[in-house]
Amino acid sequence: MRYHRLEPLILVLGTLGFPGTALSQSVSFQRDVLPILSDRCFMCHGPDEKARLSKLRLDREESALRTVNPVIVRGRSGDSELIARITARDARRLMPPADSHLTLTAAEVRTLERWIDAGAPWDRHWAFEAPARPVPPAVAAGAWPRNDLDRFVRARLERDGRRPSPPADKASLLRRVTLDLTGLPPTLGELDAFLGDSTEDAYERAVDRLLDSPRYGERMAWEWLDAARYADTDGFQADPTRTMWPWREWLIRALNHNLPFDQFTVEMLAGDLLPNATQEQIVASGFNRNHMYNGEGGRIPEETRVENVFDRTETTATVWLGLTVTCARCHDHKYDPITQKEYYGLYAFFNQTSESGAGGQGKARPRLRYHPQAQRKRLIRIKREVDQVTRRMRAPDDRTDRAQREWEQETAARLRSSGADLSLVTLEPWHQLGPLGAPGGVAGKTFATDYGPERGVNLARTFEDGRIAWKPAPKLEDGETHALPQRVGATYLYRVLTATSARSVDISLGSDDGIRVWLNGKQVLSKNANRGVAPDQERVQLQLVKGRNELLLKIVNTGGAAGVYFRKADESVGGVPGPIARALLEAPENRNPGQTELLLAYHRERHSPPWRAAKRQLAKLEAERSKLEKGVAQVMVMDSLPEKRRRTTQVLQRGSYDQKREVVTESTPGFLPPLPPGKRPDRLTLARWLVDDANPLTARVTVNRYWQMFFGRGLVETIEDFGQQGSPPSHPELLDWLATTFVRSGWDVKALHKLIVMSATYRQSSRAPRAAYMADPNNVLLARGPRFRLPSWMLRDQALALGKLLVERIGGPSVKPYQPAGVWAEATFGKIRYRADTGDAVHRRSLYVFWRRIVGPTMFFDTGKRQACVVRQVRTNSPLHALTTLNETAFVEAARFLAMRTMREGGNDARTRIAWTFRLATSRQPSDAELDLLVSRWRSTRDRYKANPQDAARLLAVGDASRDTTLDAVEHAAYTVICSILLNLDEVLSKP
Template structure:
């Protein structure tokens, strides 16, 4: 019999805790060898106090300066990028642009060679999915394969960049970062009727190749910088896309949660920094203080969080206001009569609710707002919703005859509904002229404020690493200009992080992994860049106002399409996915990019491909989210009412209503991200539910039936149908062996089952 290790001996000498390993603790628990409970609790309290002493050191406290080590101060990501000279390489004939020189130099240093160029069929399938998220048609494949012009590849890239589907594909990447959803989350998960306007703004911005610095500024401070541009107001909805507990009893805490979320998200998305880890204490690993977090938050503090921001041109707004005056004039008698009828019942119900409040709460409500202390303000925020009188309660307390009068007045008002004007609205930020103070919150708790802080840059990125207030200028009589200052600082061409972060995101989506493998963490705990000189060259090139001469149609500074073009025209991008044995041995994870990385398509792109190849895809763009039907027994199906128009059932997946607590069932197995937080990189798992979705789901069954009908219509013989099926689904012609197997299968099974089988081939959902 094997005896367990002896449990630790407890004594008053706490140094012995240091030698007690986890395995010993497990044995101690198993054999019941802890000391009596009173002794245990006494020592447990002492240990907790000791730990609190350790963690409290520099945890909270003042907004003063912090000393950091040279390693933290001199981290590569805090230094502004400079343009390096592309290295000289031995195999210069392989180099198509400077990207290749940087890649090849590393390969040659490791005694490795790049992979051969992919076939034309592979290349056009790869780039079409990369840029527009749809499979190439047989006609498009043939045009490229048979085009002997030296610029054939460039023409394909330029055509796809000009496609309206480009914005849908790359807008989806951005929506992952922006934690986009069309509902609030939490228990009730109420819909956000106008959140889709932000999605449409993003798609349009990508299609128009809006300069990234302008795109960034609009989202942080569009209302201040471009107040007459409705789309810039829509853009500020970025800040409010996180989950929101709208029914919270504590509205002050609700606002603080939103401020925390927008501060954290801005740091992750635009700076690639985990700023949110400093909300409750100084960052444990990065040179980011808790004061830094709240200094950054102070930029957002004056903003009002609007869910109904009018998004129209000034002339349209003036016309609306005139129509509203007309409507109000027409309805004055009915509205006045209704108010007179309901007022006494509303007041009686209000008084009853007020009387049920605690003495302290009643006293707080009776004080003028300016005379309430912090505790009284919190009490008022927590109890205000208890005093709201629902309309149904007013009706219930009325006598029958007055209920009849009320209904008559409501019906009279309803007659004017068609004349009641409405404005398109969106979520967004707008300032009211009030500038609340911002305090460092100890442990991140609203009820535990510390020192007051002023808006300012992150200390580690400030001149001399000194924490000083940021200069800002009022943007208007009611706008402080604080967010303008933040946006201009982040969008500086010489900012050490902004350009690096976004070009790394582009590289990540084209090559399967970023030059920095942690795309939203460029800090000390992030992964160092595999090719730092290349990253700097791309960042400087990105913000450069002058074209580098890579071909016609070159765009200017901050152009995302220009960066796409540069990456896609490189020999590095055009490599095959087949690894050389030596490369597998020396560089298994392909950190040196000696080949292209094979990867699975996202769930949305798989669904869109099913619709496209079966000829059912509705390419209509924009508008409110749609509801394709889901199985009635699916979780949450009672909250998912299918769209009335069948054409909406086959829209692109980016337009499916994005509900936080109910993700579209077909997409969920394919690693659809959690929209409660920014997602810089989707997981790419391989699981049984994915195979079951492709084999058994109604979406695939319908697509297989539709593809079979398309093949029967467009191809006459069995061999022609087999060939067309391969070209539509896999982008290539079948081999002789595949043709033979297909004939044998079709001799015994219907064509729709063969189509379903092709949808389940790895090649359909993977990209070479």
Template sequence: MRPLQTPLQAWLFAGALLITLGAAKFAIAGEPARIDFNRDIRPILSDSCFACHGPGTQEAGLRLDSFEHTTEWAVVAGDPDSSEVLARVLSDDPDYQMPPPSANRPAVTPAGAEKLRQWIAEGAEYQLHWAYLPLKRAEPTAAETDTWSRNAIDRFILAKLATQDLRPSPEADRETLARRVYLDVTGLPPTTAQLDAFLADNRPDAYERLVDSLLESPRYAERMATWWFDLVRFSDTVGYHGDQDHRIAPYRDYVLKSFHENKPYDEFTVEQLAGDLLPNPDLWQRVATGYNRLLQTSHEGGIQDDEYRAKMMADRVRNVSEVWLAASMGCAECHDHKFDPISQRDFFRMGAFFADVDHYASFVPIAENTSPAMRPPEMLAWTLPVYEQLQKIDAQIAELEKQLSGKMPSPDKTPELMKKLTEMRHQRVDLEAKFTPTLVTEAVEPHEVRLLPRGDWMDKSGEVVTPATPAVLNGPASDENSRLTRLDLARWLVSGEENPVTPRVVVNRLWRLYYGSGFTKTLIDMGSQTEPPTYPELLDWLALELVESDWDLKHVIRLMVTSSVYRQDSAPRYELQDLDPQNRLLARQSRMRLEAEQLRDTALQVSGLLKHQFGGGFAYPYQPEGYYAQLAFPERDYQASQGDDQHRRGVYTHWQRQYLHPWLLAFDAPTREECTAQRPVSNTPSAALVLLNDPSFVEASRALAARALTEPAKPATDDARLRWAWREATGRQPHRDEVAALADLLAKHRDHYAAEPQAAEELLAVGVAPRPEGVATAELAAWTSVGRTLINLSETITRD
């Protein structure tokens, strides 16, 4: 509900309105701004015209998405009155007007019609869609009085705000800022010790030092891996039919390792799409090709080979186009795209890049003397814990061999070096036995790819096609003597100047992580149906910064989270309610609910239960009994992890596509059947019940209660313990009324559990974490209720 205005607020608002109206009158009286096709005209044509007169469909032979295709009578450059398009748009005759009422498309508004008139009068200049234009670096202008800006991001934002007579919000307090950047960069809130260390750091660059330390942490890699897994639909199960497990864990560890080591994004791309085609690929580069196996498939024995070959080719085209190009090519499987210049032929030519990784062309025997199985190739690979141990042992072996190959030591020194070397070599052999099978890509002879009319895999009448990128993108060309490969595709995707789309896509998605919304809201589609970016020059500036830094993701992220724009307070402002209700101009920071994995990770962190192991096997959090009852072929009995594995981060959770964990479902995590560039955010009673009753959150509440009863300095009163627990959960000191409310809750539940000892025992029996010694059952149960409340606070589950 909008707050009531005081007389002073009303007077100030009226004054601001008069100033704004005066500026508007001045603009109207002066020279009108020149029309920009991508900003002003393309959205009108896309909404109202392209469905019938776009790249996919040309009713009456008319196409309006480019001047070279538009007939002369439709758009007469320089002469709006002779242009049939404008006459049709302005007509109120249902038999003549465009779009016709039967088309179910929005009519062009009077303001839109006036823009069309001005555009035609100015020469009807067309532009390639903004996402496909070459990257162009425009340097932001800095006002002489600008003491606020820290980098180019700030100068771009500040210049735009000035055109709206707006100023940025003040900087957030240090506690809020620290919690924000911890959650954004690592996916975890700071511990109280970490928060206190930052608050005590009075150096001028304390915040920048904090950001650098977070970017170097393995926790950053775990947070980024979750982002990437949504895009590439990483899962531990096949998806179709029985949704059985498939072996892919080392690919997950490859992604973790790549983000931790800041592997350049271009190398990261090439290795996943075509690591097997690199000269002498190492083990990790081969593991990376597991990307090509992440799609849905089936282990059912009666499937049709041609059908699944078509399914999987289409799946790969959809994912590659959405992950790297933000181009929704999926509809072009059956027909030319109605809104973007992507043809059905483009779709199948893109699919032909993957004709050499076809699932059913890669037969590997299950065992000797058995027929080949319809399954993709696997190899034995490392997980990160084994890899780290191998590195240490290899370093020790190398040092011992160096000592033995140098000046010969005494014979006795020689009981000792040879014995140690033998032990190290035996340890290495033992570690090699712990290698894990993982799905990979091994190129085979490419099978024939035909254009399938209407996407029908049984229709063999379509033309045979060879690999190529969509024509509008001017990708790599083949000659008569060579065939383009996945390696050509991968290198073109991250070529920068030749393909400006990918760096824009990456920057747009990173911007959403740290500011709440992308430069353009639709993160999975940069086609003609999406909105133009709010800050196009800044988008290009950052995209070029990414390319020119050799695709250094940490460099771009550091620019984003050290800017003054990022550091702003997120409190709503009255003057922005109508002007910028979705905070697209960024005159303040955004508030965002934590993602599903972050919610559980936060609960484990504040409770002290979180166990860090970088990489390794999957974790199985507590789950309702019988939840997998409908899974067959084979039947499965879910076994929750025991010990430390139960308390690992969400990025390691076993991902069952058909039966995603209820906690993940309640908080909008995707099943990962398709690319997900942005998760929805819902607000449901089920989500609140998960925070209150899911065993992971109940156990975390009990552990937080145990900490409150045992960790604060003695003597600890209820008041001191409540204040301690509040700060552990939220990262700030509580207000007096907040402590009073918790105290009332604590007293009520002390009485309840003292009278109901069985209920207290049942509550405390949840989870595998040990109970503290010497604490009364009713007392621990009452404090567990306080913990459940703190973990369920909106402030706890929200960034800012």
């Protein structure tokens, strides 16, 4: 899309009435000419070699100004073919051609003529040159600037004949900065303290307090969740759940601790490659596993893997370089100097993970077992206690040890004289097949379906057109529950048991869901169940024949998780367990350490009460450890293939995974600074290159994105595109000064935020005369403070906070607050149904709301879909959002709890109470007229509910949180209506 390039020209033309505007100055190639060439010419005469016509490049000086048949003759626009073509009357010669639907205005033609007549000075695109640190300009109003940032803004205003707005009042300023830095409104206590503080540094201390608040990290995380395409599911039709909240937790912690942005970048892009990487640094690398994952049946794993690498490449380019590189998957970029080969050079950095494209189901490898900090500390303490108890259990005990030696001698002699068969049944490792899909996709048919193994196992046989085969499964250890692939269908497990004589053996089984068992072709168990796997759900006695015995298990999965458990009971020989008997018949000096330990435990279990007490303590500790380990999150992270398994990266023709062409190695675009020389570069090299001082883009792109957060739009409006199709900066010197300041500060994000909010520019009143709004509706010149509608997620948090419902606990798994019934079911053909949480979970911050990719949370409007990287903020203007803030359960519940606060804390009469609540919601006192209107509405509403108490009861029953029944229900309902009105005031819905 190219329409966004018109706005800078409109802005230039729209300022003709002011002195010092762009067209009254000399023509700038960067500001005036390059946007025209890029928008109208580069499609056919730009970087894309395959689309280029007439062998003419207008993105390169040496081509456009070539000595042979030049299209631009310096100093002579009348002799330049470029001007002749764009002004031609003959449609056959006119450029751009009519079928392109692109035209040039008379003003644009004149701009090109003036540029050529001035000698056609040519320089590179501004964003591709390293920012030079500009000197803050001198300004006429020397007292206005509060820091050097303001000098750039004031200089632009003075150049355009404008004046800044006066400072915002203290209450509005505190509300603005509190919302910006924490995402929540100020409390009345904070407001009163600030208004009562007349010291010169009162505002700075308020800013420092907000920057130190744990709410800061939560507020700053939202834009990163959009950029990282964070969600709690994989996406696509099945949309299975994944566990990525530990990455979100790392993000909040990093932001609160003010991790320098260069280190922040390194950990997110390559934390797993750092020397002695910590668990947190490995989790941080999950940034590039937050993408969607196609685990649908019938997909090609390699195609899925390649799509994931595309996503990582393009997300990294957008977030750190501000470049749109996607089109270079298939061909050279049509507007920016990025060739297809260079795209795959970037792609190569992300092409070396062990991810295969197979599996999925929310747990695609590579993964990390994540222990939260408190859990890790407890596990360390448990290990210490286990070691202490174990040492105590193994400590010598003269009397018990003497009795054990006597028992060993007597029992060994008896076993030798009895001639008992001491051989045990041997179990070969498992082989696994499947899962094989449900017949016709109907899960209910799987249990009874004969897939073939039921009639005999042939380990060489394949299924489903050769895609599924028997494979060894050495990790399926006995005595433990094991997860199986989550495909709806059947998984088979097969092993051989060898016995030296015919005998019976007891086994214990567990399954998720149903299970069937065959021994030597005869079915010995059939349990059609719908359950989760657990130990000892079924017990079976197997009658083994002498020699080889074949055991086959069929595990049926009807949906969701799948799993299996298997354990063989100990065999008894001569009245003692088989392993004990074998150990006893070994001479003491020939026993291995395991046998010695086994005999000690067996004897002390029966003859030592202290040992039994220690064993109980040990079992308790092990149970706690097991519970903690089972509850551990499996987080998707990045890793790197070992050198001998590295993939060869090749250019993919038209971006198709199976159309491999030229071999490429890890590299960066040639128009940017080179990578450091030395060893073969990897993701860690790339991450450090991105935050190297020489990189012209990263610092600019980052400060621009933060500027957007505070002012509603970036200094470069096209947040995601700093290339030649992007908008030019409104304040180029300010952008470069901010970028260099950011780098000089050690990439200190909080220092950058403080610099912005401490500025006079930020602290201006957002009120301005109508004429000023009409002249600059988007506040490009920054002549007033930033005022715009709060995002939908912040409005929900604000309502919860005002009602004192907000649960301020940080981190943890995602939660499911109120949502209309049936939304998930409708989007998933009835397969997934939404079940709202209860208790505190429904009142967590919006940051923690469970995000299903195929249908996001219904209370959020115009937020990122979390299916791809999004860095440009969009403010909703949907009328439907008003219906939500008036009627959605969370907002009505917040209104009734705000009403409870009104009645408890606001005073003793309606006027006092409503004034108190108005100030709580808006941070200002209401006018008499406003108060009269609200009190009148409250009285009429109270009278209506007095006549219809059942309506009041229904209103007060909205939401799960119980109300204070000591409060009068009719008055409470009337105050709830008033509070709902206040929550929907424009100044409550907007940043002041």
